[in-house]
Amino acid sequence: MRRSQVQTRLNGNDIDFLCEPRQSLLEVLRDELGFTGSKEGCNNGNCGACTVIMNGRIVNSCCVLAVETEGAEIQTIEGVAHGEKLHPLQQAFLEEAALQCGICTPGFIMSAKALLEREPNADEARIRHWLAGNLCRCTGYDKIVKAVLSAEPQLQEAKQS
Amino acid sequence: MEAFDYVAPRSLAEVYSHLGNGKRTLFLAGGTDVIVQLREGRRHCDQLIDLKHVPELMRHGFTSDGTLEIGAASPLAEIYEDAEVQRRLPGLVDAASLIGGIQIQSRASLGGNLCNASPAADSTPALMALGARLVIGSASGSREVAAEEFPAGPGQNSLRPGEILVQIKVPPQPAHSGAAYLRFIPRNEMDIAVASAGVRLVLSPDNSRIEDVRLALGAVGPTVILVNTNDLAGKAANAETFKLAGEMASAAARPIDDMRGGVAQRRRLVSVLTVRALNTALQRATEAR
Ligand SMILES: Cc1cc2nc3c(=O)[nH]c(=O)nc-3n(C[C@H](O)[C@H](O)[C@H](O)COP(=O)(O)OP(=O)(O)OC[C@H]3O[C@@H](n4cnc5c(N)ncnc54)[C@H](O)[C@@H]3O)c2cc1C
């Protein structure tokens, strides 16, 4: 099968890679580029563990073909922290113990990040609605929602400083 | 996943130039149905044509006469986030904003929902209720059909070889009208409808009588069903008439038993959903827009 060359921007860096049309973005991220932060839960769009931000919107990277990302801007969990400094959402997930096995966490953080960038003061109902495409088998969601709420002031502070 | 070629044409003409070459073809709009189906071996193709680089297929807007024209591959989120669409067509927003979660809505399109032709496709009853028309294009020209003429069977639409769905046109809604879409799912979000109802209610100028009802039902037949509601015209816009509309919905439904629900349950559900959707439509019709 002919492989296509794709140029894209991943976490702020211009990259190019070769892939087959049938390969998903998730597959290429994990298996070709070594970005294993995005997780595969269901591989069919239901669990959100593979969530990345593509051109400003959250998508399930298992339901995007890697060839489709030509010219796109992709953010994955690997691009969320600043060096050693965790993003306020990552810090809040730790502080609120919003994870157990952690498989769902990268997806939740990417979804929540996209939400808070649009709606810095999203309330609990809005957060729950926005995160409906992310499943968690372990936590029962309350701690996740609490973590997102508690990150809101931190995030606004971080923006101002 | 089986191997296939991927092409990303930049114009409709270029799309059509890839058709009729004997290759088994599927189209890629948001991919939320087709990528999963290809991966699971439920569909097969030699070439996958990405529609998202064709400008006409990716934009939406109101024309001067108030028709909403939606490019078939435009993502749902772009449509329901539009304040003008929210104001003028809340019945469409009802459906577009409950398909999947936010990740799905970033990509999934109305064209994909229609073409995939699931009897439970959420946007289809809403579009039928609103009187939407579909523009179908091919190398030799274009034709228009009413939304209710489009589904041909479970998973089957009525496109002919060489054709694609280009645009969805939602006509300006009549004065004193309101529309709504409701579905029943066992969870709060992210599930496939067990039954659903899309309605549009047109009232007399004093809001007391019904001039017209369009009612479409999802997940209770091999395709979405448009119900004949002629008998409702002229009746009072009240609970008694709405109950009658619910009974018409139950009678028109042709449900099956499956893992999501049973026959009797679905008949009952479409009746309740129809009444509730009519109540919302009535409220919207009588509110200033
Ligand atoms: C997790 C999950 C949840 C979902 N929830 C819902 C839900 O709640 N309600 C619901 O109704 N659906 C749901 N779906 C199904 C799906 O998201 C919708 O049907 C969606 O609207 C499909 O649009 P798409 O742009 O992704 O289509 P695609 O997958 O890109 O295409 C679907 C089919 O239509 C054909 N096609 C697409 N565009 C055209 C065109 N312009 N002309 C000709 N053929 C075309 C393709 O060849 C393909 O066969 C869900 C799917 C997932 C994965």
Ligand code: FES
């Ligand atoms: S792995 Fe992509 S949604 Fe589950």
Ligand code: FES
């Ligand atoms: S922490 Fe295990 S799935 Fe969420």
